[in-house]
Amino acid sequence: MALRRQVGEAALAPPRVVTPRRTLADREDVLARVMLTPALLYVLLLVGLPFVLAILLSFSAATAGSLDFTWVGLRNFARLLPDPQFRLALRNTFLFTAVSQAIVILLAVTAANVLEAAFVGRRVVRFLLLLPWAVPVSLAAMAWTWIFDSTFSVVNWTLKVLGLLEGWFYWFGDPTLAMIAIITVHVWRMFPFATVIVLAGMTALPQEIREAAVVDGAGFFRRLFQVQLPLLLPIVTVSVLFGVVFTATDLGVVWLLTRGGPYNSTHVLATLAFQRGILAANLGQGAAIALFLLPVLVVVAWVMLRTARRTEVGG
């Protein structure tokens, strides 16, 4: 009772009045605008504007010499369709994307499983694994052009020494070999990022569910395919989505390694657009090539985001 009385008296004491003074930090409406503006400007000026410009250009006869926006409708697109070089680039883009993403996911899931296990030197290995992603693409391309060089190819010499190679691989002289080289380098660049995403997803999996599978008597592969991968599906989907978009729109690897050669056989849409639009100064045509995959990518993104949402983990 005594306690309660004390509480009552404290409540009766006049409340200390705090003068309300709103500072800028309290004005969320103002802050929101101020803080969003730079990002908004960036997106509008450096992403939005070029995008709109590209769409306009693809419907025009503009060249680098004369920026006259003569409206030509779908002519740029219509001319592309029968163009064998364009068709090859389109085919290459799909091939390049599909094959490299398949390999990336395979490697990423494997690497993530290895890196999740506790072993001595795990930190070092994790760091090394992330390096390819951090290395500037031009630097990496220099190293890789040497690895695939027609005379000094490290791969060839190694195979030769091991007695596994009879003849000689002219990596950038043969369309198939060149494509293999391109996919190799791209996988090397992309898979650390995918690994990090998958690893993050694995860390987020409920520990008890994985242990339940152990106690339930499931072996490694049963746990991997029946428990871990289904639970990882949403995050793997996101990783593949990023990978597909990055790969289908990638210019750097192909351009730096082969410049679309030999005989324009390894062009992807991005390099072809660059060659036609910038180097050959046919802006309209280049824009049309670059935009060609946009609807496909939008659909891919939509489908994957839907899948990711539907297969949510937990609950």
Next chain:
Amino acid sequence: MGYVETHDLHKHFGEVRAVDGVNLDVAEGELLVLLGPSGCGKTTLMRMIAGLETPTSGRIVIGGEEVDEDVPPRARGVAMVFQSYALYPHKTAFGNIAFPLEALGLPPAQIAEKVDAGARMFGIGHLLRRLPRQLSGGERQRVALARAVVRDPRVFLFDEPLSNLDAQLRAIARYELKEFQRQIGTTTIYVTHDQVEAMGLGDRIAVMDRGKVRQIGTPQEVYDYPADTFVATFLGSPPMNLVEHDSETLLGFRPEHFLPREVFPAEEPVVTFHLRVRQIEHLGADRLLYGTLEEQARRDQTVIAALPVTIRTPIQEGEVYRFAVPQRALRTFDRATGRARDGAR
């Protein structure tokens, strides 16, 4: 010879001795509860029996054969029910229950048969097509139990399986769990920090603290004859009162034995105290009195009396009353070590 035995089992995480020399002996068909506060090592102990953790030292024996790190969880014949139930969220109830059977490599027809039988045992036959997220907490728990039962394990391990249920559901679930365990008679180790659960479920209770088993006994034994002051104060709600008797001895008595003097017959041997009542709580079935003993040198030491509604003695806050503890309900502990002096087994 017990069915599940641990011999001087240790698990150290760096400097921390999570499990510090535990000897257990669980009889076949027995339900042993590991009871203790969080961090006492009870879950680590269970995980070592399951094979999810490797002991730092010591031996584990299940069904007469030693299981060391060369015997993986799947070869131990143990089934575990986790606190979160750990159902596979992408599998239906059927898929969840069937999973351990698939791992055994049983033919589909036999799997379906066993899943049906397991589901019937827990009354979830109509839920088999649902995903875990479409089930209520109680239903999920039943699926988890069915998943544990279907492959006829040698030992059940339960890791606080009731703690995610509503308070109302819990009492029923506890009853059903006990009923089911008696029915199938599988040796069970049950981890909880809830002493009510432990008292209600266990054939025996092992009370753990800081990696050590402080006492093993039937619920009645550990409640009535706590081996030390930790067990005395951990079991019981409110806990056992401990008051200083002399420089070497602590007196212990349970709140429900601490009643107004006139409640006891005059001829019953009792020890009386003068209780200054500080606060009264009316809890419906009980009246809890918080106060201090006038005999005590330290007046800040709170003692609690739990008066059942049948005792109608009027009591006022701030007043002093004569209270008594029957001699038979009085326990004595060594002040320095906390060990029980007498009475304890």
